[in-house]
Amino acid sequence: MANTFAxxxxxxxxxxxxxxxxxxxxxxxxDATGGGDVxxxxxxxxxxxxxxxxxxxxxxxxVEVVEHPGLALYSPEVVxxxxxxxxxxxxxxxxxxxxxxxxxxxxxxxxxxxxxxxxADVTAFEASGDAIIVRHPVNTGKVIATLSITGTPVxxxxxxxxxxAARAPRTARVEAIxxxxxxxxxxxxxxxxxxxxxxxxxxxxxxxxxxxxxxLRAPENFKLVEDLAxxxxxxxxxxxxxxxxDGWRPHTDQIGQTGRLVSPDLYVACGISGAIQxxxxxxxxKTIVAINKDREAPIFKIAxxxxxxxVLEVLPVLTDAVRKAKHSH
Amino acid sequence: xxxxxCIKRAADMETRFKIAANGMxxxxxxxxxxxxxxxxxxxxxALQLKEREGAGDVTVISMGPDTVQETLRKALSMGxxxxxxxxxxxxxxxxxAIARVLADELEGGGYDLMLFGRMAIDAANQSVGPxxxxxLGVPCVSAASQLTIANGRGTARRELEGxxxxxxxxxxAVVTIxxxxxxxxxxxLKGIMAAKKKPLEVKPAQVGESxxxxxxxxxxxERTGGRIxxxxxxxxxxxxxxxxxxxKVL
Numbered sequence: 001m002a003n004t005f006a007x008x009x010x011x012x013x014x015x016x017x018x019x020x021x022x023x024x025x026x027x028x029x030x031d032a033t034g035g036g037d038v039x040x041x042x043x044x045x046x047x048x049x050x051x052x053x054x055x056x057x058x059x060x061x062x063v064e065v066v067e068h069p070g071l072a073l074y075s076p077e078v079v080x081x082x083x084x085x086x087x088x089x090x091x092x093x094x095x096x097x098x099x100x101x102x103x104x105x106x107x108x109x110x111x112x113x114x115x116x117x118x119x120a121d122v123t124a125f126e127a128s129g130d131a132i133i134v135r136h137p138v139n140t141g142k143v144i145a146t147l148s149i150t151g152t153p154v155x156x157x158x159x160x161x162x163x164x165a166a167r168a169p170r171t172a173r174v175e176a177i178x179x180x181x182x183x184x185x186x187x188x189x190x191x192x193x194x195x196x197x198x199x200x201x202x203x204x205x206x207x208x209x210x211x212x213x214x215x216l217r218a219p220e221n222f223k224l225v226e227d228l229a230x231x232x233x234x235x236x237x238x239x240x241x242x243x244x245x246d247g248w249r250p251h252t253d254q255i256g257q258t259g260r261l262v263s264p265d266l267y268v269a270c271g272i273s274g275a276i277q278x279x280x281x282x283x284x285x286k287t288i289v290a291i292n293k294d295r296e297a298p299i300f301k302i303a304x305x306x307x308x309x310x311v312l313e314v315l316p317v318l319t320d321a322v323r324k325a326k327h328s329h
Numbered sequence: 330x331x332x333x334x335c336i337k338r339a340a341d342m343e344t345r346f347k348i349a350a351n352g353m354x355x356x357x358x359x360x361x362x363x364x365x366x367x368x369x370x371x372x373x374x375a376l377q378l379k380e381r382e383g384a385g386d387v388t389v390i391s392m393g394p395d396t397v398q399e400t401l402r403k404a405l406s407m408g409x410x411x412x413x414x415x416x417x418x419x420x421x422x423x424x425x426a427i428a429r430v431l432a433d434e435l436e437g438g439g440y441d442l443m444l445f446g447r448m449a450i451d452a453a454n455q456s457v458g459p460x461x462x463x464x465l466g467v468p469c470v471s472a473a474s475q476l477t478i479a480n481g482r483g484t485a486r487r488e489l490e491g492x493x494x495x496x497x498x499x500x501x502a503v504v505t506i507x508x509x510x511x512x513x514x515x516x517x518l519k520g521i522m523a524a525k526k527k528p529l530e531v532k533p534a535q536v537g538e539s540x541x542x543x544x545x546x547x548x549x550x551e552r553t554g555g556r557i558x559x560x561x562x563x564x565x566x567x568x569x570x571x572x573x574x575x576x577k578v579l
Contacts, residue, residue, distance in 0.1 A: 073494065076469070101489040105471045108424065108456035112463035117423055117540035120454040133409050140342045143355060145524050146545035147422060187468040187499055194493040205523035208578070251474065251509040257342055258366050258508045268576040276343045283552060286353035287576040289568065302554040305571055317562040321569045325436070325579050
């Protein structure tokens with residue numbers, strides 16, 4: 001029997017879905033190793049304690065809550081010191097973080113503070129004897145590594161979506177904890193959170209991604225991509241590196257080897273030829289649709305459904321059809 | 330300003346990878362290697378900071394066997410001033426073991442800024458930079474997409490999912506570099522010639538225990554795509570039907 005630990009990521013006073021995925025993962029590992037307790041840590045400004053019920057509902061037996069007015073924004077040094085303190089105070093087989101922007105900053109700091117190994121960006125995990133065995137995509141997802149990690153605790157950051165957050169309600173004990181250091185004494189000071197368009201779905205979380213490339217011919221034609229995304233209603237808009245390099249779209253929209261790695265249920269590639277650097281970012285999508293005028297474009301080799309044609313002509317018709325299909329439900 | 334940039338030699342990601350006979354590594358036969366993508370951005374960021382100040386010194390550091398000398402020379406030909414190879418047969422899979430070697434080298438080096446790529450494009454751990462900062466006890470901002478340095482302080486922007494944040498920190502510090510800062514320059518012929526005369530120091534690396542071991546490498550299942558539904562707008566009804574009835578995503 002082994003206890004496990006989960007860091008529950010939040011932003012702006014709300015839990016992030018990846019935070020609950022950590023709790024579910026910690027629950028899975030605790031149950032698989034004889035049913036230990038799950039201790040979850042959540043950090044934020046006063047008010048974050050209202051989220052403890054949600055955390056308990058996903059399988060936490062103990063919820064440790066750190067509330068401080070100086071922690072409205074993610075403060076790397078304070079959160080790392082606090083998480084290292086809490087993990088060090090218990091006896092855990094493993095501690096779960098999210099392989100999100102925040103988690104990939106936090107987990108290595110905590111691992112170094114504790115002097116323990118970190119399995120980063122893992123897509124699967126299991127306990128095996130003294131080790132935790134994980135799977136981790138390397139070489140831009142073209143190779144999958146299986147790693148054996150020893151020591152206690154083993155820190156793991158979980159790739160978003162690798163585990164589906166699931167309800168497993170517990171009656172959790174809630175403990176109020178003080179931050180391990182005064183936020184005012186942090187050297188790295190978070191100054192502001194530049195919220196993107198909050199109505200816009202994030203590429204990592206959207207079930208559908210409509211993505212555009214050079215085949216759109218001009219930045220204003222991205223309107224057609226946005227129209228199709230809005231017809232789906234649950235879609236985010238992505239772009240190729242060629243397009244973000246030219247300033248048609250922000251760098252944050254780039255899907256590919258050096259941009260975002262995504263695996264939505266549906267990926268619609270519009271005017272994208274399928275450079276290897278782009279395929280690296282989206283090849284694990286469940287269903288891929290490609291629209292391109294060049295029948296020989298590499299994107300068609302990995303697309304489940306290809307339409308050969310001018311994206312500027314096909315998109316308006318597809319947008320209409322998707323809108324009608326959505327309305328007929 | 331004295332800047333160190335820690336870089337890794339990595340395979341060209343356009344390679345069609347094969348798994349080696351031992352099933353635990355990638356077959357390197359015929360594979361091209363270069364500075365790992367994000368590490369190239371970090372070298373470029375360092376060179377631009379030096380050029381903006383009109384003074385300074387950029388040291389590139391890489392851990393690995395003698396093949397990393399080629400990678401270090403590339404950074405020297407881009408404009409770095411000197412290079413250090415931390416010689417070891419292989420780079421361990423344990424990011425903390427790597428960070429310990431780099432921290433030993435950086436400690437006492439008097440660097441104002443220690444840059445890394447956001448992650449090595451091959452191992453994709455995104456861990457070594459922040460771990461090294463913790464071991465050195467210096468401030469760290471990871472995955473910076475913008476970086477400005479003035480009066481001994483830095484300001485960096487980090488991209489989050491659907492948002493961004495801005496952080497300030499004092500030097501000396503570790504910053505890991507994301508895409509968006511700068512495309513790495515191509516070495517000029519003059520730079521390539523000059524690089525041959527720049528100092529490249531070889532030091533043995535003391536690699537400690539690695540608690541992360543690779544037990545298997547495999548290729549993911551191939552995608553079986555390639556189905557053309559039709560041509561032009563006339564293909565849309567059939568596409569929508571397939572998305573509804575076969576893929577069940579609409």
